[in-house]
Amino acid sequence: MRSKVVGVFCIAILGVILFSFLGFYGCAQERESHSKVTITVWHWMTDRQAAFEELAARYEKAAGIRVKFELFTPSDAYSQKIIASAQGKTLPDIFGILGKKRDAASFIKAGYALDLTKYMDENMGAWRNQLFDKALNMGRFTEGNLFGVVPGIYAVPIDLMNVQMIYNRKIFKEAGLDPNYPPVTFTGFIEQLKKLKEKNFSGFVSGFAEAWLIDSFAFSYAFNIMGEDKVMKTLKGEVPYTDPDWIKVFTLFQDLREAGGFASGVVSMDNKYAEQSFANEKSAFVYNGSWCINVYKGMNPELDYAVMMPPKVVEKNPMVIWGSAGAAFYVNAASPNAQEAVRFLKWLTDDTQQVYLIETTLNLPANKNCLNKIPKILSQFTDDLDKITHPNIWSYEESPKVTEVFARGIQSIIIGEKSPETVAAEVQVAKQKELKK
């Protein structure tokens, strides 16, 4: 009995020694691999992970520095992870910030993001000059900015995006419409939607369950109907949402509903669902971002479609579309690898890498020199780059609570529950409440 106990004891001791040895060996291996600098990048872009990994391998070969791209999805979960990591001071060397400019400002003010201005200015601003200014604006804070951030450029745009109307050419032909002449006025758009409905085609689809899509569509029309100045005055609180011009904006959704223009269930659709609906040729028009080309290619390679600006309501003001950097990376100011991280981002936005990203992910490049390398369908999104705007580059920002009431109100108009006037009044009440704070 005694010898049995001793035997078991010896086996246990041996087990402990073996595990300790394995653990020590593992740590030693890990330390060896860390003797080389490793830059860690956190992002949320599932469609770009393979391309990023390939570029990381190329960079390691060229510069001898290992880059580890870590993907976290969905984007909501990624946002929360970044915030939690900031609180725990465990941010990686490079990270993206999803959200409004206010969120980016908070990260910068807390000292989590490195000011990249001096790197951008090196060699007479060579790096800055090769990037689209509108993409750089995403991470640029100017003198006297609303958030009290020290002026500078804090983010490196990796690509560019804009949100436009896309239409199915095949459905156009089947409905007796000329696919070479998409509607240019809102009245013409309504007429075409009616014709499509007569031929039993579903008209306009978008992920209007997501507030940002409603917001961007409505604000594009607000810029067209009342002009940028008045929109900014509204955000500032000087023009109420009950202004006749805003009522006109809300009424557009009522007009679309009354014309039977919306695809069934548009208010309960997220963007992924709306993309499926368009890719499966169930809807003639979709309001979506430039990233959709890659999505549609995966869902239906035979899809015959073209891009158009949202049809204008009035001629006096230009129509604008939402657009900015699709993804932008920040460098962790506290990272011991900050300098290497900046160098890597510089390399990532160089022509060769940007062309590789265009070819593999079909996104618009952040680098101006690569515009001539983009495929034909993607070039339709670059034709209107001069018309892009984005809340992240505006001087004023709407509060999240007003945005929520705004988007929800438009959903109510689409389902015929509320009138444009009622919604305008509700949004104004929310705005006044926020202004009082």
Place this chain on the structure above:
Amino acid sequence: MAQRRFSNYLFILPACLIFATFYIYPFFKTFQLSLHSWDGIQPAMQFIGFANFKELLFEDSAWWNSMYNAGYITFWALTFQNLLALCLALACDRAMRAGAAYRVIFFIPPILSEIVVGLVWKWIYNGDYGILNYWLTNLGLGSFAKDWLADPNSALTCVAIAHAWKGFGWAFIILLAGLQTIPTQLYEAAYVDGAGAWKRFIHVTIPMMIPVFIMVIILTILGAMQGFGLILSMTLGGPAGHTEVPVIRILDSMKNSQFGYACAQALIFGMILVSISFIQIRISKYLKQA
């Protein structure tokens, strides 16, 4: 004696530490955050007292609308879901052929992912190619076909039905376990006394099952009120907030970098759930005594 007492405390120390770290501290931290305006990122927080609670309780109609929606889903779960579970448990409690197979089948919905179940039901309710409209049309009821989740009159009920379908398996298992603990002698005695099936159910099954019913009701309310994933995958809380529930609102507040407000919402919601559970426990004690 003192040494023995010391060693006793030493034994419970790890449990106390874990409880304090993972339950007590987060609770007080949540309360502390609820008294501040904080975006979750900057180290500095602005103390605002009970302003978040005041706004939530007296000015946030969307919050109370989400509470109503959660209550409506809970009502469906308490009635439709639990009645279905009870009927199936009663059927399976009898020595029926392939009873074990039925038990497994009825327990499949609860173990499925909420997101998957939500997407399947979203497809069923779809206005263009949903199976519900397909059958309605085939049965000559095409005039009733619509996009069920986009219609504010039907969206919440549709979500409640999907939730009830997902949840009835839990109630079924608990009720079946309860039914199987009732001594058969009671039924035999009642039968000898001339009680029919209905009377045996009313005078034997129901009284014996009251503790189980109370437990099922508590679990149903807590589960339904905290429903989240299913609704997120079906409607994202839409159309226009008609299917929004408190947990979605808490998540939205966090997404909007309003951590202080989100903490106030979480505390109020937690207090409501604790109050409901407390009332139920009191009722259950009263019923047991009666």
